Amino acid sequence: MAAKPKLHYFDGRGRMETIRWMLAAAGVEFEEKFLEKAEDLERMQNDGTLLFQQVPMVEIDGMKLVQSRAILNYISTKYNLYGKDLKERTLIDMYVEGIADLNELIMMYSITPPGEKEAKLAVIKDRASNRYFPVFEKILKDHGQDFLVGNRFSRADVQLLEVILYAEEVYPSVLSKFPVLQVFKARISNIPTIKKFLQPGSQRKPAMTEEAFEAAKIIFKIK
Incomplete structure (x- = not known):
């Protein structure tokens, strides 16, 4: 039996979380080796484990x-979450790049100093409500299928659900004007592998707390 994928990162969301989502969506069990101190990262950097001296590493x-x-490209290709042809793959790439832009905004919000959070949240609300979610509402409505690309579950669906849930953490009513996305959220959340990942006790990580961020700063030597 093939070894389970092993994920190397700190015990938090960051840039590993979408990878966790993708493996979970594919029904793949994985192990995690958490960095707990700066020396753990330094050891990996010094022994040649990290090609560019940084994590995530899988x-x-x-x-x-x-x-x-x-x-993410490797996992989604390996587990048939990357469309059936070049056209579908290109659409998926385009959609996930837009999703990633919004995800990045929300990720940075969690580590924004308290005095700057209100302004950062205003940007997230504006971008989610007026730039990103209207696009995906229209894509799904015009496409008329259950999924974003073709009529098959793909990484685009996984990543859109992920960012919807993140946006709702900071702006609970974000989908109030997007009925098609509301239906999409419910449908994708009930796919068995996704539903399992959303249950308490899974390897899904909670939103970043100040305590967790301080621990990460020590590991990555962020001042």
């Missing part, structure tokens, strides 16, 4: 993969 199929987009 051990899978005899490889030590770094760069989150490359990791």
Whole structure:
């Protein structure tokens, strides 16, 4: 039996979380090796484990993969979550890049100093409500299918649900004007592998707390 993928990162969301989502969506069990102190990261940097001296890193199929987009491309291709042809793959790439832009805003909000949070949240509300979610509402409405691309579950669906749930954490009514996205959220959340990942006790990580951020700053030597 093939070894389970092993994920190397700190015990938090960050740039590893979408990778966790993708493996979970594919029904793949994985192990995690958490960085707990700066020396853990330094050891990996010094022994040649990390190609570009940074995590996330995923051990899978005899490889030590770094760069989150490359990791996600490999996993989604391996587990048939990347469309059936070049056209579908290009659409998926386009959609997930937009999703990633919003995800990045929300990720940075969680580590924004208290005095700057209100302004950052205003940007998230504006971008989610007026730039990103209207696009996906229209895509789904015009496409007329259950999924974003073709009529098959793909990484685009996984990543859109992920960012919807993140946006709702900071702006609970964000989907109030998007009925098609509300239906999409319910449908994708009930796919068995996704439903399992959303249950308490899964390897899904909670939103970043100040305490967790301080621990991460020590590991990554962020001042």
